[in-house]
Amino acid sequence: MTTATATPPPTAGKAMRTVHFRIKRCDGPGKPSRWESFNVPIPANSNVISCLQWIAANPTTADGKATTPVVWESSCLEEVCGACTMVINGKVRQSCSCLIDEYAPNDGDTVTLEPMSKFPVIRDLWVDRTRMFAALKRVKAWVPIDGTYSLGAGPMEGPRASETRYKLSECMTCGCCMEACPQYHLQADPAGWETSFIGAAPISQARLFNDHGTGKQLKSERLEALMGPGGINDCGNAQNCVQVCPKEIPLTESIGAIGRAATVEAFRRFFMAK
Numbered sequence: 001m002t003t004a005t006a007t008p009p010p011t012a013g014k015a016m017r018t019v020h021f022r023i024k025r026c027d028g029p030g031k032p033s034r035w036e037s038f039n040v041p042i043p044a045n046s047n048v049i050s051c052l053q054w055i056a057a058n059p060t061t062a063d064g065k066a067t068t069p070v071v072w073e074s075s076c077l078e079e080v081c082g083a084c085t086m087v088i089n090g091k092v093r094q095s096c097s098c099l100i101d102e103y104a105p106n107d108g109d110t111v112t113l114e115p116m117s118k119f120p121v122i123r124d125l126w127v128d129r130t131r132m133f134a135a136l137k138r139v140k141a142w143v144p145i146d147g148t149y150s151l152g153a154g155p156m157e158g159p160r161a162s163e164t165r166y167k168l169s170e171c172m173t174c175g176c177c178m179e180a181c182p183q184y185h186l187q188a189d190p191a192g193w194e195t196s197f198i199g200a201a202p203i204s205q206a207r208l209f210n211d212h213g214t215g216k217q218l219k220s221e222r223l224e225a226l227m228g229p230g231g232i233n234d235c236g237n238a239q240n241c242v243q244v245c246p247k248e249i250p251l252t253e254s255i256g257a258i259g260r261a262a263t264v265e266a267f268r269r270f271f272m273a274k
């Protein structure tokens, strides 16, 4: 969580212009939200995070009122951790890689910042992403090796499978695919997480680990989790998820692959039960 950094955007030798920021603010979970505006001097090559840092160091609204520094979350600052995801001018994306020159190229342009709407707001632009990590636990998104002794090298993987799985492994649990999904709804109470739609990213992670030579040991359990309430059948195939994924992960391909695997698993269970 970042609250204040006193470093304004770099200015040396660069023309400054002013960009107007409209920011949706909220003082804490369950508190009402409000809008505040800030005029930020912008040098070339600024990103949204550097502007938030300037606002944190100069917490005065555009109409001259003193306010609290805006709160957001960030970590890697290179589109790897997913923590800084927010809705910028109506589009969900990472704020660290969002260049102001692209979003607001002219003096006086406006940039609107809102927290994601599918996750509970902790404060201002900072949301609680715990539900996504709970979903990864729900589909057992790991390779089971705990408690074993050294068994030597694992199964070999061909280059094609490796290439496919590498792409899937780039997921940074940022939440963009959930924010854009019409089937995924805000669910603040953990009691509802097990039965509400799980979202595209955990489905894709189940595919990543089901296709792993050792990870496939848990394939049946992963599919069981995805065949129940809130699983693969709740996907409406709207394909919004794949369009917003910043890592260009083939989410609809993963949803299709898991859907087919779930069908095979259902037949397997039916005949095994006889």
Ligand code: SF4
Residues within 6 Å of the ligand: 180, 181, 182, 183, 184, 199, 200, 234, 235, 236, 237, 238, 239, 240, 241, 242, 251, 252, 255
């Ligand atoms: S295909 Fe549509 S309904 Fe399914 S996860 Fe993606 S956005 Fe959501």
Ligand code: SF4
Residues within 6 Å of the ligand: 170, 171, 172, 173, 174, 175, 176, 177, 178, 200, 201, 204, 244, 245, 246, 247, 248, 249, 251
């Ligand atoms: S699949 Fe893409 S959009 Fe969804 S959480 Fe992973 S990186 Fe983000």
Ligand code: FES
Residues within 6 Å of the ligand: 073, 074, 075, 076, 077, 078, 079, 080, 081, 082, 083, 084, 085, 094, 095, 096, 097
């Ligand atoms: S700070 Fe990590 S993705 Fe932006």
